[in-house]
Amino acid sequence: MLGDGYLEQLKREGRIVVVGASLAGLRAAETLRSEGFAGSLTIIGDEPHEPYDRPPLSKQVLLGRAGADRTALPRLRSVDATWRLGVPATGLDRAARRVRLADGDEVPYDRLLIATGVRARPWPRAAEAELDGVFVLRTRDDSAALARRLDAGPQRVLVIGAGFTGSEIASACRERGLPVTVAERGAAPLVGALGGVVGAVAAELQRQHGVDLRCGVMVTALEGDTSGRVRVAHLSDGSTVEADVVIVSLGAIRNTEWLSGSGLGAGPRGIACDAGCRAFDIRGIVTDDIYAAGDVARSPHALFSYQFLSLEHWGNAVSQARIAAHNMLSESTDRLPHMEVPAFWSAQFGVNIKSVGVPSLGTEILISQGSLQDQRFVGVYGYQGRVIGAVAFDQAKWLPFYQELIETTASFPPPFDTVDRRPDGQRPIDADFPDPSVPTHGPTVTLSGYSPADRRMTFTPAH
Amino acid sequence: MRIAVDLNRCQGYAQCAFLAPEIFAMHGEEALLYDPEADEAQRAKLAQAAAACPVQAILVDAVDVPAEAVSGAR
Ligand SMILES: Cc1cc2nc3c(=O)[nH]c(=O)nc-3n(C[C@H](O)[C@H](O)[C@H](O)COP(=O)(O)OP(=O)(O)OC[C@H]3O[C@@H](n4cnc5c(N)ncnc54)[C@H](O)[C@@H]3O)c2cc1C
Ligand code: SF4
Numbered sequence: 001m002l003g004d005g006y007l008e009q010l011k012r013e014g015r016i017v018v019v020g021a022s023l024a025g026l027r028a029a030e031t032l033r034s035e036g037f038a039g040s041l042t043i044i045g046d047e048p049h050e051p052y053d054r055p056p057l058s059k060q061v062l063l064g065r066a067g068a069d070r071t072a073l074p075r076l077r078s079v080d081a082t083w084r085l086g087v088p089a090t091g092l093d094r095a096a097r098r099v100r101l102a103d104g105d106e107v108p109y110d111r112l113l114i115a116t117g118v119r120a121r122p123w124p125r126a127a128e129a130e131l132d133g134v135f136v137l138r139t140r141d142d143s144a145a146l147a148r149r150l151d152a153g154p155q156r157v158l159v160i161g162a163g164f165t166g167s168e169i170a171s172a173c174r175e176r177g178l179p180v181t182v183a184e185r186g187a188a189p190l191v192g193a194l195g196g197v198v199g200a201v202a203a204e205l206q207r208q209h210g211v212d213l214r215c216g217v218m219v220t221a222l223e224g225d226t227s228g229r230v231r232v233a234h235l236s237d238g239s240t241v242e243a244d245v246v247i248v249s250l251g252a253i254r255n256t257e258w259l260s261g262s263g264l265g266a267g268p269r270g271i272a273c274d275a276g277c278r279a280f281d282i283r284g285i286v287t288d289d290i291y292a293a294g295d296v297a298r299s300p301h302a303l304f305s306y307q308f309l310s311l312e313h314w315g316n317a318v319s320q321a322r323i324a325a326h327n328m329l330s331e332s333t334d335r336l337p338h339m340e341v342p343a344f345w346s347a348q349f350g351v352n353i354k355s356v357g358v359p360s361l362g363t364e365i366l367i368s369q370g371s372l373q374d375q376r377f378v379g380v381y382g383y384q385g386r387v388i389g390a391v392a393f394d395q396a397k398w399l400p401f402y403q404e405l406i407e408t409t410a411s412f413p414p415p416f417d418t419v420d421r422r423p424d425g426q427r428p429i430d431a432d433f434p435d436p437s438v439p440t441h442g443p444t445v446t447l448s449g450y451s452p453a454d455r456r457m458t459f460t461p462a463h
Numbered sequence: 464m465r466i467a468v469d470l471n472r473c474q475g476y477a478q479c480a481f482l483a484p485e486i487f488a489m490h491g492e493e494a495l496l497y498d499p500e501a502d503e504a505q506r507a508k509l510a511q512a513a514a515a516c517p518v519q520a521i522l523v524d525a526v527d528v529p530a531e532a533v534s535g536a537r
Contacts, residue, residue, distance in 0.1 A: 053467045070500035074465040074524040315471045345470040350491025394493045397474045
């Protein structure tokens with residue numbers, strides 16, 4: 001079937017199905033049309049909404065500056081698709097090339113893109129998670145419900161988990177003047193993503209803005225009143241926090257369950273794919289008709305020793321979607337690898353936080369510009385003698401420079417002087433990341449390369 | 464009119480906040496806040512702001528959204 005003319009025919013009259021109607025799904029659909037795909041395009045999404053942007057959900061929306069129902073993504077071009085919204089895909093038959101839907105329908109494809117992303121990790125005890133006033137924040141509906149509750153003026157908000165999302169929520173609550181307690185298992189906020197040195201600055205920021213920050217503790221139980229409203233949280237240090245709104249911000253779970261039994265290399269750590277976004281099957285053979293992009297994908301990255309990288313970054317979803325769409329319609333020699341340097345932003349307590357590369361891979365940090373005390377600095381992360389990542393607090397304009405150092409595998413510590421380097425930034429120090437074997441909610445980047453010592457994945461060959 | 468800003472690109476030059484203050488505002492020294500769905504009345508200003516952004520970080524609808532209307536059913 002492959003061979004001369006197949007791609008031309010695919011472009012003219014093929015069937016492409018995208019599962020996951022969000023950022024990656026929409027940008028892939030737009031690219032398919034830009035690259036001349038004229039066949040039928042079906043976009044399947046379990047949420048009832050058309051694609052919307054998530055970053056504003058924990059920022060503008062919680063600050064009351066935008067409605068949660070007003071974050072739909074701009075359309076960069078027409079996609080002329082059949083939209084199947086509000087219905088989850090429940091299975092994949094690779095032999096018959098069909099996607100099964102929850103309503104019993106089946107959609108045939110010649111090429112499939114999986115962009116099902118992640119969902120919020122729920123509070124582990126179901127009965128407590130059900131209490132009125134307990135929230136997670138991933139979707140537009142989550143954000144609308146939470147914003148409404150914050151409008152009502154709760155007595156105290158408890159945020160469980162001080163990763164990026166948890167910290168942004170705490171920030172928005174303080175800006176609204178609400179009393180906030182943050183409980184974090186690690187030693188500081190953002191410690192999983194940025195390490196303890198930078199985490200200490202994040203902790204200082206929170207406290208300066210009036211957050212009751214408790215680190216090194218776990219919430220062990222949530223308790224409701226007789227009418228089923230959350231009332232109090234019990235902490236591992238024996239203390240309690242009275243709160244009528246609790247936001248569980250413990251990271252994300254990849255939406256891959258619907259692929260079980262499909263034979264695709266999909267599991268809790270995402271869908272394994274090659275640098276061109278083609279999904280692997282469970283035998284480690286790359287498929288040629290199934291692609292993955294965005295938060296759900298994990299793929300080898302040339303800059304990071306070809307280890308498998310899973311990213312929960314907006315920019316990554318956009319760039320992988322474009323690569324996947326391009327490659328779907330291309331001869332093998334014209335395919336492109338996904339080689340973007342990971343990049344991430346966050347805004348909290350009025351500070352613009354941005355990172356490039358993979359700071360969480362670094363072992364050392366050098367404050368190359370500004371100072372930690374001023375909460376305005378650039379930190380460069382080193383790993384085995386090279387620059388592997390950088391973070392900026394209110395110094396975003398310098399990041400392209402550091403990105404270039406990462407791209408060119410420059411040596412660490414950088415041998416040259418940078419502007420505005422202070423005496424305390426002359427020498428690298430331990431970046432102070434938590435022991436990776438202790439799970440944190442934290443990093444939005446996960447290295448998940450297989451090693452023979454890794455026994456957590458079970459593989460049962462059929463023969 | 465829908466808006467998304469690629470804040471990885473945005474360098475906080477505040478050009479947009481200067482040209483279309485109803486839509487874009489600085490939050491603290493560098494962080495940018497924007498209204499993801501601006502009023503139709505702001506169309507001209509939004510176009511100016513998007514064009515003026517030195518790193519072209521502002522994404523705006525290129526097609527009329529109703530033409531791309533999404534229906535829940537097939
Ligand atoms: C509150 C919040 C704030 C954020 N802030 C930032 C930020 O400041 N900077 C940054 O870089 N990134 C940020 N992110 C991350 C960014 O939004 C994600 O990286 C991006 O949304 C990933 O896009 P995606 O399309 O891969 O996945 P998603 O956006 O997760 O979309 C996947 C879609 O697929 C749907 N789906 C799942 N399973 C099925 C199924 N079986 N059938 C059909 N549909 C299915 C899901 O419901 C969802 O709609 C933030 C995320 C959140 C939640
Ligand atoms: S003009 Fe562009 S770079 Fe400047 S603040 Fe606005 S979006 Fe950011």
